[in-house]
Amino acid sequence: MELRYAFPTPRTTNFGDYVIHFAIEEVLARHLPAPSAIFDPEQEEFPQVDLDCLLLPGITHLTAGAAPMLERVGELRYPTYCLSGCIWGSMPDAGLLLRTRVLHFRRAPEPDLRVVRLIKAPIGARDPHTFALLKRAGIEARYTGCATLFLPTDGVQDDGYVLFSLGRGRVRQQTRAAKALSRRHSVVGICHELGDVERYRAGGWDLPLVDWQGDVELYLSYFKRASVIVTGRLHGALPGLAYGKKVFYFGTRDTRTTILDDLGVPVHQWSELETAVERACSSFNRSLLDFYRRNWDELLKRILLDCARFDQTGRPAGLSPFGSLRLSSTMETSFVHP
Numbered sequence: 001m002e003l004r005y006a007f008p009t010p011r012t013t014n015f016g017d018y019v020i021h022f023a024i025e026e027v028l029a030r031h032l033p034a035p036s037a038i039f040d041p042e043q044e045e046f047p048q049v050d051l052d053c054l055l056l057p058g059i060t061h062l063t064a065g066a067a068p069m070l071e072r073v074g075e076l077r078y079p080t081y082c083l084s085g086c087i088w089g090s091m092p093d094a095g096l097l098l099r100t101r102v103l104h105f106r107r108a109p110e111p112d113l114r115v116v117r118l119i120k121a122p123i124g125a126r127d128p129h130t131f132a133l134l135k136r137a138g139i140e141a142r143y144t145g146c147a148t149l150f151l152p153t154d155g156v157q158d159d160g161y162v163l164f165s166l167g168r169g170r171v172r173q174q175t176r177a178a179k180a181l182s183r184r185h186s187v188v189g190i191c192h193e194l195g196d197v198e199r200y201r202a203g204g205w206d207l208p209l210v211d212w213q214g215d216v217e218l219y220l221s222y223f224k225r226a227s228v229i230v231t232g233r234l235h236g237a238l239p240g241l242a243y244g245k246k247v248f249y250f251g252t253r254d255t256r257t258t259i260l261d262d263l264g265v266p267v268h269q270w271s272e273l274e275t276a277v278e279r280a281c282s283s284f285n286r287s288l289l290d291f292y293r294r295n296w297d298e299l300l301k302r303i304l305l306d307c308a309r310f311d312q313t314g315r316p317a318g319l320s321p322f323g324s325l326r327l328s329s330t331m332e333t334s335f336v337h338p
């Protein structure tokens with residue numbers, strides 16, 4: 001067997017992508033051998049090798065335009081699967097309930113499913129909004145959640161500080177809130193995008209501030225050792241939940257964050273930031289983790305069985321998370337959780 005993975009590259013601007021890829025590698029390690037090689041998923045061309053399929057990891061790959069390369073997967077001679085994708089958009093209009101009917105204030109736009117239509121079912125959906133949307137469209141899907149909920153918990157401890165995981169925009173407001181929290185707690189900031197250090201220093205941030213050092217495990221160690229995580233990022237909240245931390249999420253409210261609804265984690269207002277430590281969520285719906293694990297296993301087993309059938313028909317065998325896995329017709333397809 002030869003397995004190749006794709007990893008984020010130096011061109012990645014959102015450090016959450018490194019966390020997602022690391023977590024997915026950990027999940028796949030329960031089912032597949034360690035990778036023997038890697039290549040750049042941001043390259044303009046797909047692997048020029050004969051494979052059985054291509055596996056997409058868990059970012060916003062189902063959103064049309066998010067990864068233009070994926071709009072060309074229909075040109076491939078092998079099928080493409082998605083492990084845990086989402087369709088990113090604003091929250092649907094809930095409308096106003098008038099007796100027995102709902103009055104909507106704006107018409108919901110038709111979802112752009114041109115990328116989804118190029119991917120082979122079943123499709124792994126990261127959030128309930130995406131899962132429901134795919135089901136309504138008649139597309140077979142599995143609600144797999146996010147692999148970051150299964151991050152390994154070795155080294156988790158409580159060093160007594162509040163980790164302020166910086167959200168998008170409102171630099172001065174977040175800086176003021178962090179300074180207010182620092183009057184009662186030890187506060188450490190952590191960046192999520194290139195340029196955050198310069199932006200926040202310019203905005204008056206004078207507290208400890210962690211930047212990306214090229215090591216995902218070092219980066220995650222700050223989440224592991226925090227007492228409370230105050231975060232404006234979905235991939236600040238989900239690692240915090242995986243590590244059993246109290247989490248206060250104040251970030252963007254969009255279709256991706258519907259996973260927090262299922263997990264029972266409140267989406268707070270920015271105005272609540274200065275009381276974030278007291279309001280932080282200390283528990284979540286852990287029963288979902290077993291549900292997600294089963295769906296990951298079912299999805300991967302289905303993909304592997306498909307590839308085994310391809311192999312037995314004489315096609316060149318290959319399974320690829322952006323690469324290739326050479327399969328034998330006698331491969332194991334039974335899965336055991338660690």
